[in-house]
Amino acid sequence: MGGEAELRVGLFVVMVVVVMVGGGVEAQSWCVARSNASNQALQTGLDYACGAGADCAPVQSNGLCYLPNTLVAHASYAYNSYYQRKNEASGTCDFSGTATIAMTDPSYGSCVYPSSARYALFSSFLLFLMVFPLPKKKKKDFFKNK
Numbered sequence: 001m002g003g004e005a006e007l008r009v010g011l012f013v014v015m016v017v018v019v020m021v022g023g024g025v026e027a028q029s030w031c032v033a034r035s036n037a038s039n040q041a042l043q044t045g046l047d048y049a050c051g052a053g054a055d056c057a058p059v060q061s062n063g064l065c066y067l068p069n070t071l072v073a074h075a076s077y078a079y080n081s082y083y084q085r086k087n088e089a090s091g092t093c094d095f096s097g098t099a100t101i102a103m104t105d106p107s108y109g110s111c112v113y114p115s116s117a118r119y120a121l122f123s124s125f126l127l128f129l130m131v132f133p134l135p136k137k138k139k140k141d142f143f144k145n146k
Contacts, residue, residue, distance in 0.1 A: 028115045030102045031083035031093035033075035045095035046075040054081035058111065065111035075099075076106060077113065084114040 033042055050056040058065035059074040066074075079099045086092040093099045107113045 030106055030113050031079045031099050032102045032106050033072045034100055037098035039071050041098045042071045042075045045098045046078050049078040049082040054078045080113050
């Protein structure tokens with residue numbers, strides 16, 4: 001590899017490490033249930049999230065996020081899963097007023113809440129390519145006079 005290519009690879013490796021350690025270049029957010037919401041409203045939101053595409057397997061009795069076995073904890077995981085799968089789109093963290101955006105990771109123990117971090121790495125890679133575009137290959141001109 002030439003010097004320029006090695007520099008680009010080195011910069012990319014450093015950027016990936018910074019993103020992985022630092023949590024990305026963009027602020028991460030999670031959607032969690034409000035602790036003051038009624039049980040009935042939380043159950044309705046939980047049912048909606050699980051029925052509309054959220055990954056609710058982790059809050060099942062054999063899942064990594066089953067404990068604590070509370071409606072707030074289970075709804076929080078389901079709400080966040082739905083929110084992340086909808087790419088944090090506006091209005092996807094409301095659930096009739098029973099949810100709110102959190103800027104701190106609600107993960108605990110072996111229960112890991114999905115976040116936008118996986119998207120931050122991809123965004124960082126695209127930014128890298130914009131700042132350091134790949135060199136263009138020179139075309140050979142076979143018709144040029146020698």
